[in-house]
Amino acid sequence: MTLEMRELKGDDLFTLLSIVGKMDIKDEFVKIFEQNVDSEKVVPMDHKKKEPTKAELAKQEAEVQKRGMEAMASLLQKALLNAGKIKGDMNALFADLTSKPKKDIEALGLKDYTSLIINFFKKPELADFFSSIASLL
Template sequence: MTLEMRELQGDDLFSLLAIVGKLDIKDDFIALFEGNVDSEKVVTMDHKNKKPSKAQIADMAKKEKEAEKRGMEAMAGLMQKVLMNSGKLKTDINVLLADLTDKKPEEIKKLNLKDYTGLIIAFFKKPELADFFSSIASLLQ
């Protein structure tokens, strides 16, 4: 059984903040995202054609790949934290997943292990979740 999840909305912020708050991971969270802060925002242009040079484009692509890798590592680390603390988060997670799938928490609890795990993984792959974590990380710094 494959459940479809709706896109995260503004009102979901409160559920997400409650879950993150129960994990007590502020320091871990900041450490996971520290590497993604890029202090070099100015890109000098090639003085002849007013575009970044090939070397600068290659450097920007390399930095983008590194940031993407750190982002994936951060998401994996956060997912591990959630799973390790699932006992104290079980109700919150089931309520959130139920809301996102337009089901009742009791229906989510009764999913077989494969479907339940798939739902959690699909949740962590949501692009808007990465936006949420990036926003929270910038607020905590």
């Protein structure tokens, strides 16, 4: 069974902040973004020089996507390691996002629940949320 999740909205911010706070990921989050900033693979564009070729732009875009996936994978791993701290909040959030009762979310089979977690972490709005937090650090 695949549960459809609605798009994240502004009111979800408070739930997400509570979950992030319980996960205690600030240090890891800062480290991930410092590694991305310090990466030698990303060279800032100097617009006084020649325009980048399509191949150079494609390579840079691929590198940005790779670093983004690495950051999200690290955050997902941290979330799974802290699952006990955030279980109730996550189940409540999933219930809200799917318009299902919390007890139905808690009763999901392992495959369906894991799929729900993965689909949640793939949400583009979640990436926007973490980018917003990163800009505050």
